Amino acid sequence: MTRTAEEARTWTVRELADELGVTTRTLRFYEAEGLLRPQRLGTARLYTARDRARLRLILRGRRFGMTLAECREIVDMYDGAATSERRQLEVLLARLGDVARDLRARQDDLRRTLAEVDDVAARCRDRLDELG
């Protein structure tokens, strides 16, 4: 499977939905919200590797508790990275900095949470040991 072959591949709604664990309703909803713009083959939707990549980004954002509006901002940024307009690149770079900062804050948050959970687990084990 060459690179071009992989990138030329397309998906139907069902294929893409099943692969990424969402319903077809979700895909249509995202399209109505302007997050995806699959091509059409007649009336049927046809998703490219690019659409698939966008969708994966969106779903990851959702897992982090982002709203669809925030997800859209992110995926649009990824698309904007190919521009050649100086001003747009600068704006984009600044936004990316914000996003990165936010992500790092989340990492810290997550680290603390995990440490606490591990701590509670340790206390549990101690109690169990005490109980023989």
Add this chain to the structure above:
Amino acid sequence: MTRTAEEARTWTVRELADELGVTTRTLRFYEAEGLLRPQRLGTARLYTARDRARLRLILRGRRFGMTLAECREIVDMYDGAATSERRQLEVLLARLGDVARDLRARQDDLRRTLAEVDDVAARCRDRLDELG
């Protein structure tokens, strides 16, 4: 400020809400949902350090996209860690393991996301360099 002094301190709805960046409506809602059980001074709510700790846990869960039901499970677990019933401790320990696994998966997810964001930012900078 001794330890006991700090732990003996109480908060009104407004104080707690303002400090943790939520509305009083949210605190009352959480109470109605059984996530918080502040004492009463007459009819007024009085939150202890313990309530505050629970609330912080809940809010952190929310930031991670957890539902209130999931948050409740977590905070109840923290409370349950002091039990002396063997069976309950074992169940709790197992659940904690699940939670920890999930958290670690999220960490990986975050790491990948951050790497991608950094990558896009780097490509931006390259483009800017090319443009002089």
Add this chain to the structure above:
DNA sequence: CTTTACGTTTACGTCAACGTCAAGGAGGAC
């Protein structure tokens, strides 16, 4: 004693993110 600034409960409203249902088109199997 009234005003002002809180607090309270109860009830209904809202918004996001879909689910669900109805009514039908397109294309293959038989």
Add this chain to the structure above:
DNA sequence: GTCCTCCTTGACGTTGACGTAAACGTAAAG
């Protein structure tokens, strides 16, 4: 042809997590 299955587009329903408004209590300030 006629099923059958999958797809389509609306349109309305649902759920979670609050917001908002009404109607009232309370306690300190002037």
